[in-house]
Amino acid sequence: MKTHLHLFIAFFRSGMLGFGGGPSAIPLVHKEVVQTFKWMNDDEFSDVLALGNTLPGPINTKMAGYIGYRVAGVLGMINAVLSSIVPSILMMIVLLTTLASFKDQPWVAGMTRGVMPIVVVLMAVLTWDFFKKSKEGLGYKGSIVLLVASFLLIELLHVHPGLLIALLLSYALLKPNKQKKEEKRAKRGVS
Secondary structure (H helix, E strand, O other), X not given: OHHHHHHHHHHHHHHHHOOOOHHHHHHHHHHHHHXXXXXXXXXXXXXXXXXXXXXXXXXXXXHHHHHHHHHHHHXXXXXXXXXXXXXXXXXXXXXXXXXXXXXXXXXXXXXXXHHHHHXXXXXXXXXXXXXXXXXXXXXXXXXXXXXXXXXXXXXXXXXXXXXXHHHHHHHHHHXXXXXXXXXXXXXXXXX
């Protein structure tokens, strides 16, 4: 029961504070899942994020579903998904019923403009953390080449980001794992 309460708290907080949609909730989910409750490490979270980005639909609910299932099975999945969407439902009810009359006020537009830089900073911090950890995988040079190549493919050749992510995931799955090779070599007694 404690696990379900923690799942609810984690995804309710990220859903409630993730103003601006999925991208703003990703760093919040990361903090809850990796740092607060330690259900997975950074590498596992980045894999979940990459996989979630390849699938259609809101990223926060996809991540909540997978992480909830991983932590507590089917009931955990249902709990996490519901707790991630309940804040949006409640806020929509409040906003549509009470704030609709204020929609043309300058302070409402100012709220939106004020939140955007915060979302950008949250995403930049998460990106920087992933880049620092890339030294263990591709290394900095490989990561920079991949970053530049991805940017060029998306911006200049207009390749859909989902297609690019799917190709990179396929490559990662098919590429022989260096650690597995070393383990096999150690089992055979070859150095």
